[in-house]
Amino acid sequence: MDDQVPAAVPALVFERECVPVLVGGSVVPGRFAVGGADVVMGPAGTVVIVEAGDAPAGSGVWNAEEVRLVGPAPAPVTEQLMGAPWGAGEGSSPLHIAVRAGGGVLYLGTARVSQAGTSDGVLTGCELRLEAPLSRELLDRVRPPLPSERLPDLEWLGEVNGDRAAALERFVTGWYPLADAAGSPVAGSPLNGSASRLPDGLRRLYRLAERRPGVLGVQNRIVPDPDLRTDALGEMLVFGVENQGGFFWSLLWTLEEPEADPTVWFREFDEEPMAEREPLSGFLIQFSLFEASMGAEYLALPRRLTAPQVERLTEALCLVPLRPFWRGAPTHFYVAPGLVLHVTSKDGEAFDAWAGATHRSALAPLADLPVDWNRFDG
Numbered sequence: 597m598d599d600q601v602p603a604a605v606p607a608l609v610f611e612r613e614c615v616p617v618l619v620g621g622s623v624v625p626g627r628f629a630v631g632g633a634d635v636v637m638g639p640a641g642t643v644v645i646v647e648a649g650d651a652p653a654g655s656g657v658w659n660a661e662e663v664r665l666v667g668p669a670p671a672p673v674t675e676q677l678m679g680a681p682w683g684a685g686e687g688s689s690p691l692h693i694a695v696r697a698g699g700g701v702l703y704l705g706t707a708r709v710s711q712a713g714t715s716d717g718v719l720t721g722c723e724l725r726l727e728a729p730l731s732r733e734l735l736d737r738v739r740p741p742l743p744s745e746r747l748p749d750l751e752w753l754g755e756v757n758g759d760r761a762a763a764l765e766r767f768v769t770g771w772y773p774l775a776d777a778a779g780s781p782v783a784g785s786p787l788n789g790s791a792s793r794l795p796d797g798l799r800r801l802y803r804l805a806e807r808r809p810g811v812l813g814v815q816n817r818i819v820p821d822p823d824l825r826t827d828a829l830g831e832m833l834v835f836g837v838e839n840q841g842g843f844f845w846s847l848l849w850t851l852e853e854p855e856a857d858p859t860v861w862f863r864e865f866d867e868e869p870m871a872e873r874e875p876l877s878g879f880l881i882q883f884s885l886f887e888a889s890m891g892a893e894y895l896a897l898p899r900r901l902t903a904p905q906v907e908r909l910t911e912a913l914c915l916v917p918l919r920p921f922w923r924g925a926p927t928h929f930y931v932a933p934g935l936v937l938h939v940t941s942k943d944g945e946a947f948d949a950w951a952g953a954t955h956r957s958a959l960a961p962l963a964d965l966p967v968d969w970n971r972f973d974g
Contacts, residue, residue, distance in 0.1 A: 604700025747934030892952025
């Protein structure tokens with residue numbers, strides 16, 4: 597797309613003259629409200645008109661390549677957007693995107709449905725991928741930057757190799773807002789009265805999860821306290837599981853005197869278990885960092901990186917001073933206020949990275965880097 601921002605068309609002109617041409621003017625088009633947006637459908641195409649702004653819970657431009665439509669959507673819109681793939685080839689009906697801004701309407705071009713969710717046959721949310729990415733200037737106009745807010749600080753980082761329990765608590769309480777509902781489910785102990793044998797680190801995490809349940813994970817998860825079980829032999833306490841059940845983390849459960857900071861054992865399928873490089877105290881910090889980045893509202897996802905690119909990506913961030921996380925593919929963590937980046941490599945030559953942030957402004961240190969992004973929400 598040309599870097600020059602297109603001129604806005606007066607709203608009345610766009611509605612009376614442009615929309616009929618885009619959707620087909622021979623019949624009266626259908627018009628529907630969906631999550632603060634208007635969807636106009638006709639025989640020649642569909643126009644989605646969103647408001648300029650940046651409300652995470654509403655319809656609008658999300659980043660330079662993505663527009664979000666937040667449902668629930670009426671049945672005709674659900675049928676239209678969940679039908680034949682948009683932009684799939686010759687004969688497909690075009691999907692047009694426009695934004696109301698400053699009394700006018702800016703036309704952003706065509707898009708295709710890249711992801712959609714439904715519930716009981718109703719479209720609940722839809723991601724629309726623009727065929728041509730927006731320039732930075734145009735993005736700032738149709739998605740005005742959110743005001744800066746207080747970001748979670750890095751005071752916890754100084755405790756990582758000191759009071760790790762305090763480090764974990766400071767990170768969790770800074771990153772996750774308090775949940776509306778207090779208290780986690782209470783059930784009889786599945787460990788035959790041995791729940792008191794849980795290491796202090798796990799018990800502290802469960803207390804934090806009572807008001808901040810996200811700390812138990814969104815990609816992988818820490819097993820909730822009432823659901824803890826030992827393995828079939830009663831030798832290992834399985835406390836963490838991968839989202840598809842491919843691997844799990846456990847603690848030795850047969851010691852008469854449990855360790856204060858026990859070894860964490862990683863096991864994949866029927867392979868022999870391997871000890872994580874950090875004991876439980878460090879592992880829980882790493883797990884929490886990983887899940888915070890994976891579940892963040894705002895993401896920065898580069899394509900495969902080289903070692904020099906990783907150096908550029910991380911030079912403005914702070915390395916978390918722990919040994920590599922996850923035996924499957926060693927992972928290091930880098931942080932800034934309100935930002936967690938994890939970098940993974942199996943061979944030390946090609947790297948995968950994922951950054952998550954609590955606020956768009958936290959991604960600012962990454963904005964001008966020469967990186968090819970799969971997704972950048974800054």
